[in-house]
Amino acid sequence: xxxxxxxxxxxxxxKDPYQLNLTKGVTDISQQVYDLHMLMFTICVVIxxxxxxxxxxxxxxxxxxxxxxPANFHESVKVEVxxxxxxxxxxxxxxxxxxxxxxAMEDTTAPDMxxxxxxxxxxWHYKYMDHDVEYYSLLATQREQINNKFAKGENYLLEVDRPxxxxxxxxxxxxxxxxxxxHSWWVPDFAVKKDANPGFINEAWTVVxxxxxxxxxxxxxxxxxxxxxxxxxxAKEPAEFEQWVAQQAALQQQxxxxxxxxLSMNMEMSDLMATGERVYQTNCAACHMPNGExxxxxxxxxxxxxxxxxxxxxxxxxxxxxxxxTAMQAFGKQLSLSELSAVITYTRNAWGxxxxxxxxxxxxxxxxxxx
Numbered sequence: 001x002x003x004x005x006x007x008x009x010x011x012x013x014x015k016d017p018y019q020l021n022l023t024k025g026v027t028d029i030s031q032q033v034y035d036l037h038m039l040m041f042t043i044c045v046v047i048x049x050x051x052x053x054x055x056x057x058x059x060x061x062x063x064x065x066x067x068x069x070p071a072n073f074h075e076s077v078k079v080e081v082x083x084x085x086x087x088x089x090x091x092x093x094x095x096x097x098x099x100x101x102x103x104a105m106e107d108t109t110a111p112d113m114x115x116x117x118x119x120x121x122x123x124w125h126y127k128y129m130d131h132d133v134e135y136y137s138l139l140a141t142q143r144e145q146i147n148n149k150f151a152k153g154e155n156y157l158l159e160v161d162r163p164x165x166x167x168x169x170x171x172x173x174x175x176x177x178x179x180x181x182x183h184s185w186w187v188p189d190f191a192v193k194k195d196a197n198p199g200f201i202n203e204a205w206t207v208v209x210x211x212x213x214x215x216x217x218x219x220x221x222x223x224x225x226x227x228x229x230x231x232x233x234x235a236k237e238p239a240e241f242e243q244w245v246a247q248q249a250a251l252q253q254q255x256x257x258x259x260x261x262x263l264s265m266n267m268e269m270s271d272l273m274a275t276g277e278r279v280y281q282t283n284c285a286a287c288h289m290p291n292g293e294x295x296x297x298x299x300x301x302x303x304x305x306x307x308x309x310x311x312x313x314x315x316x317x318x319x320x321x322x323x324x325x326t327a328m329q330a331f332g333k334q335l336s337l338s339e340l341s342a343v344i345t346y347t348r349n350a351w352g353x354x355x356x357x358x359x360x361x362x363x364x365x366x367x368x369x370x371x
Contacts, residue, residue: 023188026214027206030191032101040094047090105191108203111173115164119176119183119196119218120329122225122286126164129175133248136334137162138282139228143290146228158215163232167241168211174204180329181223187216187231195220208235223327224298225286259337262361267341269358276346279339284347287327292351299327303351312357316344316367332368337361 024034062068116127116134127134140159144150153159166172176185178196186193190206208214218229236244281290284302288294292303302308307315319340322330331340344359 025189025191026210026212027190027208029101029105029206030189032104033191036097036101039097043090043094105204108173108205110171111205112170113167114173114175115166117164117174117176117185117196118179119185119222119229120179121181121223121327122218122229123334124164124185124229124231125179125334128245131245131249133245133252135162135248135252137164137232139230141228143281143285155215157227158217158230158232160230160232163213163234165234165236165241165244166206166208167238168208168235169238171205171207174206176202176204180327182220183218183222183229184220185216185231186219187214187233189214189216190233193219208233211235211237228286255336259361262338263365264362266358266360267338269345272342272345272358273349274342275339276342276344277350279335279343280346280350283331283335284343292347302347303353308347309353309355312344312348312359312363313367315348316340316359316364319344320364320368337364340364 022034022037024031113131114129116125116129118125118127122139124137125134126137137160139157140161141153141157142150145152145156174185174192174194176194176196177200178198180198182198183196184193185196185204187206190208192204192206194202194204196202212235214233214235216231216233218226218231220226222229287299288302289299292301294301294303300307307318318328320330320332322328335343338361341359341361341364344364345357347353348355348357348359
């Protein structure tokens with residue numbers, strides 16, 4: 001028997017990837033946008049047919065070979081008034097529904113819940129303002145698929161490890177910002193596309209009527225891995241959504257308790273290296289490369305670097321707080337204490353670095369809290 005998640009996943013993959021027209025979407029606003037688009041398209045087609053029709057008919061019926069001579073006349077007040085007034089009326093006719101739709105799209109008042117969406121290179125962070133739940137959402141497509149070593153899946157580059165989950169039938173407000181450069185959070189089915197600007201918060205909203213899985217991506221050129229920053233939203237029935245929220249809150253509380261437990265114990269080198277390699281491949285390899293050699297002139301190498309072979313506290317601080325003015329982002333809030341300590345241990349002992357340093361969660365905690 002298929003799980004509800006599997007059923008949703010199947011219903012979301014029925015679109016024609018080669019469709020030429022604007023998608024109708026799954027919300028009332030997206031339907032309004034589609035109807036507005038079709039209205040404008042129809043008006044443009046009608047104007048084009050009339051203008052070019054009159055032009056070609058005139059050229060055919062009044063051509064020189066039929067003995068017609070060009071008319072000799074001066075300005076016509078009636079004609080000039082007509083081609084000024086008629087376009088004005090057409091523009092007013094187009095402006096009224098367009099203004100109505102745009103005003104509705106910007107009306108974020110009276111939401112049932114709010115989600116803070118923060119973009120960073122190259123992932124999304126979701127924080128539920130009405131619940132004790134927050135997490136990062138990363139690309140889940142395997143690197144082997146990207147490198148053409150494995151066959152590409154059905155949702156290639158449009159799949160994440162932790163999708164955003166929202167309830168159906170409720171107004172969800174999105175507060176959209178960025179940690180670093182300009183991103184753009186875009187879900188075509190919702191008719192939602194808002195820039196994520198550092199230091200600013202843009203607002204958008206949606207009400208999804210039917211459960212399903214809806215996919216989008218960053219629509220702003222935000223760096224070398226811009227194409228690896230998908231958005232996946234799962235809409236659940238309200239009761240199912242409340243169950244999910246309760247589960248996530250419990251899991252995050254367990255994670256906090258586990259981190260406190262780790263502070264009072266030491267992890268084995270082998271466990272740190274195994275976990276560290278996994279964390280590195282997921283979060284660091286895109287820039288510093290799987291072999292730690294980086295991209296010369298773009299991203300520094302970690303293999304043989306003074307950062308990973310010398311000053312341990314400085315290494316920990318850079319991973320926690322990032323480095324201003326560079327693409328090195330802060331991972332202090334993205335990774336757990338155990339993941340931070342593991343990836344630092346890994347990079348200090350992989351690729352021939354072999355410092356022998358073992359970084360424990362309590363070491364990371366000490367630097368994080370200025371101890």
